[in-house]
Amino acid sequence: xxxxxxxxxxxxxxxxxxxxxxxxxxxxxxCLWPEDACPGxxxxxxxxxxxxxxxxxxxxxxxxxxxHPHNPPLRLIVVGAVHIAQxxxxxxxxxxxxxxxxDPRRAWATAERFPGIALRHDWxxxxxxxxxxxxxxxxxxxxxxPKLDDPALDVALRSPCFYIGALGSRRTHAKRVARLxxxxxxxxxxxxxxxxxxxxxxxxxxxxxxxxxxxxxxAVRRGAALAARAAPAAEQAA
Numbered sequence: 564x565x566x567x568x569x570x571x572x573x574x575x576x577x578x579x580x581x582x583x584x585x586x587x588x589x590x591x592x593x594c595l596w597p598e599d600a601c602p603g604x605x606x607x608x609x610x611x612x613x614x615x616x617x618x619x620x621x622x623x624x625x626x627x628x629x630x631h632p633h634n635p636p637l638r639l640i641v642v643g644a645v646h647i648a649q650x651x652x653x654x655x656x657x658x659x660x661x662x663x664x665x666d667p668r669r670a671w672a673t674a675e676r677f678p679g680i681a682l683r684h685d686w687x688x689x690x691x692x693x694x695x696x697x698x699x700x701x702x703x704x705x706x707x708x709p710k711l712d713d714p715a716l717d718v719a720l721r722s723p724c725f726y727i728g729a730l731g732s733r734r735t736h737a738k739r740v741a742r743l744x745x746x747x748x749x750x751x752x753x754x755x756x757x758x759x760x761x762x763x764x765x766x767x768x769x770x771x772x773x774x775x776x777x778x779x780x781x782a783v784r785r786g787a788a789l790a791a792r793a794a795p796a797a798e799q800a801a
Contacts, residue, residue: 564593571595572633579635579697583609588627635699636661642687642715643706644672650773652680665690688714701726701780703760713742720752726783728760728776
């Protein structure tokens with residue numbers, strides 16, 4: 564790898580930009596996608612490697628190329644140190660997510676309730692701005708309190724995060740949508756929010772709701788088709 568290419572790779576990593584390093588195995592020639600123009604088959608292989616987080620070897624005009632994805636870490640930002648969060652966080656860790664819980668209520672966001680998890684006690688908009696959600700970040704708001712959820716959603720909607728979920732019934736979400744419109748968000752942006760959050764599996768308990776949230780999050784990340792929710796979970800009513 565040339566010093567110039569290494570510098571470009573490090574710059575992309577510092578900026579949390581997903582890139583794929585492409586190496587022609589016959590002579591060691593390298594390029595960086597998407598910064599460098601690549602033939603269609605190579606670009607498709609690079610995109611697939613980034614999407615699946617898996618390296619691969621592909622052939623182009625009889626030449627083998629090694630495709631090495633360099634993705635930013637997967638992150639999950641949870642707003643609200645509530646019971647559902649206590650079930651959600653440990654489930655997210657084996658899926659490869661680095662988790663941060665935001666809640667200015669210090670009695671809720673404690674190391675005892677979330678052992679080994681990064682906790683932020685500043686106001687959600689300030690914490691979110693500092694965390695700078697990127698295209699590998701999912702954001703889930705769980706407090707049911709507009710004073711905490713809305714500022715976090717405001718930042719999330721202005722970011723490229725790949726998933727935004729918000730706890731609450733359809734009635735709650737309709738009021739939330741009205742507030743977000745007043746904050747300057749258009750219909751396309753607001754449509755990014757999955758609310759009521761989670762797949763429609765008739766979840767009732769905190770662990771069941773956490774499971775439905777993570778299932779939806781993974782489906783969005785993997786590009787799976789999502790069926791329309793039939794009814795909100797019992798815990799989301801109000």
